[in-house]
Amino acid sequence: MKYVNDSKDNAAGGSPVRVALDAFGGDHAPDKVILGAAAAVAEINDMEIILTGDEKTIKSRMEALGVSDKNITIVNADGVIEIEDDPMLIRTVKKESSMGKAFGLVASGRADAFVSAGSTAAMVVGATTLVGRMKGVKRPALAPLMPGISGYYMLLDGGANMECRAEMLAQFGVMGSIFMQKIMGVENPRVGLLNVGSEREKGRELEQKAYEALKNSPVNFIGNIEGRDPTMNLCDVAVTDGFTGNIYLKAIEGMGAFMKASLRGIFTASAGSKVGYLLSKKGVKALSKKTDYREVGGSPLLGIKKPVIKAHGSSDERAFKNAIHQAVNFCGAIGEIEAGIAALKEENQ
């Protein structure tokens, strides 16, 4: 993963970036969260991590793992919001949970960015209600960076909104375009609308209306794209509703797992193929890295006033470290996204 800003120096310029990190989100919390925080602190200058969660546990795990408290502070929290919990609880009884507290820090200005590997649904509710949407944004979108043959593209919405309207899809296009340009360094990002065919009249009423809305937006809209096109890097931003986006991204994940399992099978089939692996190892490792979500770290939630990063539920140390990198970089695009949404609104008036 290459950013415009290499996040050795933070984007805030001046005071250090403070990242609120939910120490109890994800399958491997808190140990991998703590190790990821330590790795990020070692790599990124002018950055502080605020770990939220049961202070005693965090302290004892940091000690056990040999992690120093340099640039890492702890804010005590009470319990965890679980995947199976009603996500709305983040607003009320779970406000003091590790995720709720991390949102609270961002909302009150005590932190600049948020990272968690916890419940996506709770994160969408928490980000929207506790931190708040950017002015003019209808709905925030989960915006994972996805692996293509020759590089990453952004998919949005990856699952935050089951039902979408055309104007929401147009906003997704604008936000994704700005992110890809400012943070990922893609010049004039190509924005495509995920659809069942390239012709303008294809798809449901939603796609037909979104086509027009995107055409009238300030992005480089390349029209409809089909489900195989993003993987071929025929676009930089793939826009769709959150239901379709979630099915799409999980389909890609499933095929990624298929590919890895198949490669493993091929190379362990015989003594000869094991030698074959040794001879082809470099390429296999490069491919494996290409499709490894841990390289990316997490998915930004675009349309929230502050950077919010959803890390993969099964994140390990490297994934958390990279999610923190992403959060720090994301700080540099918030203002631009706000301006983009305002410009879109003006064009539509």
Next chain:
Amino acid sequence: MKYVNDSKDNAAGGSPVRVALDAFGGDHAPDKVILGAAAAVAEINDMEIILTGDEKTIKSRMEALGVSDKNITIVNADGVIEIEDDPMLIRTVKKESSMGKAFGLVASGRADAFVSAGSTAAMVVGATTLVGRMKGVKRPALAPLMPGISGYYMLLDGGANMECRAEMLAQFGVMGSIFMQKIMGVENPRVGLLNVGSEREKGRELEQKAYEALKNSPVNFIGNIEGRDPTMNLCDVAVTDGFTGNIYLKAIEGMGAFMKASLRGIFTASAGSKVGYLLSKKGVKALSKKTDYREVGGSPLLGIKKPVIKAHGSSDERAFKNAIHQAVNFCGAIGEIEAGIAALKEENQ
């Protein structure tokens, strides 16, 4: 691809199965269609092919390709319905086209099954209006057999219906289940509803209602499945609406292409990796076969009175041959699917 009936002997028992084959559908028509027909005739007993299209061209191409007319007859047709044509034209001005004529043969009883690699949209319209839906079927569904880690599963709807109602999804589940059982030999097929999470209340209103409808249907409904689950073979039938299904299947296709391109890249990177390929060739070829649509041949359109097979647009000889195999096998399940739809109706009354 393994069928219950190995299609060496046709399922009609007695008189030969007659397959109407659109000689001008697909990117490689008519040559690959003709070669596929010849290959099928050589493999399947008691089967006749009726090629539809410009008779002169077909005759001269058969001669040039050295294909005999044993068990192959030609029915002259006028023109082709193109991908970019309004699909509704198949009912009127394009009724005499190669696809329209093939449908006509099936509708009039002069053929038992239909195969074409032409426009999917025209095929859905033609099948529905010229051949007709089975009694009680709301909408036919395109039902591709998709590659999973350890075998095939059926996806439906793969793109015939952009907007679906819950009762349509329940019918898709029933039709897919019967096809997988009768034709593919899967005992008690597991039917899953494609959704964004496993919990009952997940998804849009459509999924919530379809969940109930499938639960009350006579299939082995295993509940909601996520986008990666079918590839892991966690279900035998994946049910969704045609918009989502099309995006899903193209996403899978895209990742399949990614995988193949990556393997090629790995093994051609260096002299060493070329040797690596030779040592791992068997496994690579097996994987390649697993994800090759030509193995399957085509996608049945379920819910039509007669077997209708949509072959892939880029079908070659082998793909056409396998699509014809599929059509012949499909003849054995029409009655069962009709009975399944009738039973579903009774359960819901």
